[in-house]
Amino acid sequence: MFATALHSAPATPAQQRVVAWVIGASLATFVLLAPFAQVKLPPVPPFISAYQFGLVLLDCIIASLLLGQQRVTKSRALLLLGCGYLFTLMLTVAHALTFPGLFAPTGLLGAGPHSTAWLYMVWHAAFPLFVVAYARAGSGVQATRRAWPWQLATVAAALAVTWLATAGQSLLPPIMAGHGYRTGYYGVVSLVWLTSLGALYVLWRKPARTILDAWLIAVMCVWLCEIGLAAVLNAGRFDLGFYAGRIYGLLAAGFLLVALLWQYGELFAREDAAREAALLRTEERYRKLFESIDQGFCVMELVYDPSGRAVDFIFREVNPAFEHHTGLRDVVGKSILALVPGHEPQWVEAFAQVVRTGQPVRLQRQAQALGRWFDVYAFRMDAQHCVAALFSDMTARVDADRERRGADQRKDEFLAVLAHELRNPMAPIRTSAALLERVSGDPARVAGAAAVIARQVAHMTRLVDDLLDVSRVTRGTLTLHPDRLDLRDVVKESAEQVRPLIDERRHRFDVELPTEAAMLVGDRARLVQVLANLIGNAARYTEPGGCVGIRLLRCTGTFSIEVSDTGVGIDPAFTPRLFELFSQADHARHAARAGLGIGLALARKLVELHRGTLTAYSEGPGKGSRFTVCLPAA
Incomplete structure (x- = not known):
């Protein structure tokens, strides 16, 4: 959003060139005016009034802009800089009220001969400190949600300084001699000038310079010129340095305000263009989606009779898939009853309810007049009496x-x-x-x-x-009779059941069982049925004299039972259908003792009822197979 751009967006080369031009022009003007800073000029009270009023107005606008941004961004850096301008604003007001001859011969608020000078010094020393704090806070990295305590502390500090410079002026050393300066004045103003120079150095050394950083560098350069002309090189009030320095002060505030407004204008323009481009892209994207989806879409406007009952609807917009799903062509601007005179009224009633309640509805019903079934999702449009529907022909389904x-x-x-x-x-x-x-x-x-x-x-x-x-x-009527059992006993019993077939076909039969108990909760008879089926298949589809094996393994939280053989193997293309009812591979249909193709399907179902899995693996025909049953441990 635009409010975050100035203090977080990096300054472009073009923007930095403008800032450099401003700094160069300010320094060149300073060099030209510096030799004449002590030239005496007559007092011009209207200039002082205009200067004070302009400075107060500029500081007020800048402080409002910065603190307004901070309310949106929660940036601590913006809060510190905004408080700096708030502090400057309050001391500018106090400076104007205490200036001799502006509102009273010796100023208001009980001001003395040194009050205005001290306010100027504190004001010009404190603002650079706020700038340093802004630079050290970073570009929005630290967030401050509650700004009012900071603002309240700033106001309190400004009031305290004002009191010290007026009612408490006796606590401060004298620095003015009429409109001229005493010796101690130059020590104070030197510290003020060095503070501003330090703030400029911190800004210049900032690693990632933002737009606001660049303009603040220009402000601090002009600020240094102001102090140099109005407080260092001049001889006192109402000389050329006095007037020129104050003009520089107005320029320092004016530069930042103009920069803020200028950059806001650019950001607004860019964001408007970006929003418009994004809107166009979104419209184009949804138009393509509207035209390319394979579901039908239409916008319908309901037609009501004089009593207010919906009796028909008119198609206002349809997508290309509409014709495919309905068989209707050239429907835009026509009513459904004109296109299909026998169309059922319950469709109109359902769409009227959507308009009346605003609640979307999903319908799966038959349109007998069209000879089709439709799956419809209908929702109300913003336009009055309009409903949009996304639908598909579900007749084949x-x-x-x-x-x-x-x-x-x-x-x-x-x-x-x-x-x-x-x-x-x-x-x-x-x-x-x-x-x-x-x-x-x-x-x-x-x-x-x-x-x-x-x-x-x-x-x-x-x-x-x-x-x-x-x-x-x-x-879904098969019932298990679960009990706590040792899976080793299940393996042994299933092996004994198939032992006659193993011996008949002269297979080598290997049984591997763990030494420790393998406890689980299951239906003993059904588990024996599963394993006997798997071992029997292994023996049946292995040539006489082959190898059949079963082993029980303990895994983390489960037991794994592997039944392997060196038989005919499984074609990978048939594997996905291996556990379907009545499904048999070609070689199985012609094998001796082939069944009806229900054993593996039943075995998997029984295993799944035990919250387990049954999987098969084979490298291909003639390479044997391995069936794995995984069951949860007790």
Whole structure:
């Protein structure tokens, strides 16, 4: 913002050249006038009045500008400089009131012959100290939120100096002899001049010179010229140095005021141009967004009947995607009922409610007259009776969702019916197998047939149980029975279940378990089901004589179970679909004992119900695979 620029923005080379020109002109004029500083001139009371009034006015304006900026920026540097001008303003007023012959022969406020001179000295010595404090505070780095204590202390200090120079003048040594100077005067004015020179040195040595710093350097140069002419080189009041020095004093204040106003004008102009350019860029950006978004957008003006009820709306603005989503063309300036006579009135009612309440609304409903479903976000515009809507045609999504729900329902019904239809004959078959073992005849053949029947029944039972579990998981009705258990026992039990298949295919089977307990909370039967499925798959899809392994690892806060094999591996392209229901790789469909493609999907669901994860990794076909189950520790 513009209020922070003068004391924080760096001075440009052009600005520094202007300052240098001002300093050069001031010093050249000083050199020309210095030899004539003691030339006596007649007293000109109107000059003194004009000088005092002008100085008070300039200091008042500058102090107001600086302290006003400080209220916005909270800058301590600006606060100190503003207090310096406030102090100067008050002592300027006191100087005017105590000047002999201006308002009274010996001045007001009980002034004595030395009061005006001492006020001048303190005023010209104190201001450079404020400038030094400003320079040391930096360009807005330190912030001061409460400025009034500083301002109050400045006012109090100015009043104290005024009292000391008037009522307490007896405490001060005399420095004036009529309109001339006593010997002690030159020691005091030398200290004042050195103070100003020190302030100029501190400003000059500032590492990062801002616009305000540059103009303050010019002010201090003119200030030094003023003191030199009006208090050092002259012989007393009403000589050439006296008058020229005071003109320099006005110039010192005037330079900074002109600089402030000039720079403000430039900053205002630049910021106006920047704001206008930013506004144009924003408008262009939103115009491009308006025209390029793939969602439809329109602005509609509602039409009301004489009773005040909304009955129609007119399109005032649409984007290019509008036609794609609605199928309507050339709609601007036309009403919806003129374009689609059978358009449902609930749309008009919904938009009228947005206008009436000012609350945005989201609608997902069918426009039967257009034969489409729409997802609409409508909100009120600033213009009267106008609503804007951002929308998209969701017909395809609705149809897809409807189809998906139908497919899911058909699949669930299929699984439930299939599971029950297959499970019903299981009990009679098992009973028959048991009876075969007891009949007479050929015991060996009867026992063999019974074993085959029992084995097939067990296999079908597991298949049906898996189908039922998938149905329960899909419908969210599967219930776990968690208990605190040792995961090592789960691994052992699952390995024992699959041991016959391992032995049948002559695999080397490695089981690695930690020596310490691996406790967690879970459903023992379901975890055994998961691991048995993974080990069984590893054995089934590994050529006879291969290697299958399972190992249990303890990680930070979790347990990791890895089931690995040297089997057919997994095609990387198939990995994303590996855990989907009824999904099988090409080689799996033709493998011996291939299932229905539900085992891995069910295993992952069961692991997720235990707040765990199941992942798969394979370097590719023929390179084996590794499945990893991660479960939270108890």
